[in-house]
Amino acid sequence: MEIPEKLLKFKFHILSAITLCSSILLIIYLAPRFLNIIKYFWPLLVSTALFLVAVFVLGRISPPAVSASDEKAAEGLLDYVAGQPEQLQAAVEEIQLQEESFRAQ
Structure with a gap:
């Protein structure tokens, strides 16, 4: 059962x-x-x-990775295409300052 x-x-x-x-x-x-x-x-x-x-x-x-100078040239082209290079340049400078202060620490 x-x-x-x-x-x-x-x-x-x-x-x-x-x-x-x-x-x-x-x-x-x-x-x-x-x-x-x-x-x-x-x-x-x-x-x-x-x-x-x-x-x-x-x-x-394929060719090796791009160098830093090539990246800066591409950033300028991207800023031009975006249509607001002044605002983007200020943002890029701010980011670069933050990166430099981070590296200094």
Whole structure:
């Protein structure tokens, strides 16, 4: 009498496990085979692999990081494009002063 009572205690767990297993088996049975999926998507997979190889190669042969003088030239261009160079220049100077005071500490 003890076993049926314990089984009734876990009836929802058992039913959910049976439902989950049966749904997984049904999906496996109805799903297309793995090789069929690979055959269908092989152009996409090859082009993605070639793109990743190109990104890796270009990353390896790209020029080194820009120097500080290049960054200042780019800041001037960005200030001009933004249209408010006076406000931006004041903000840049304030940030530079904060960085210098931080470095001095």
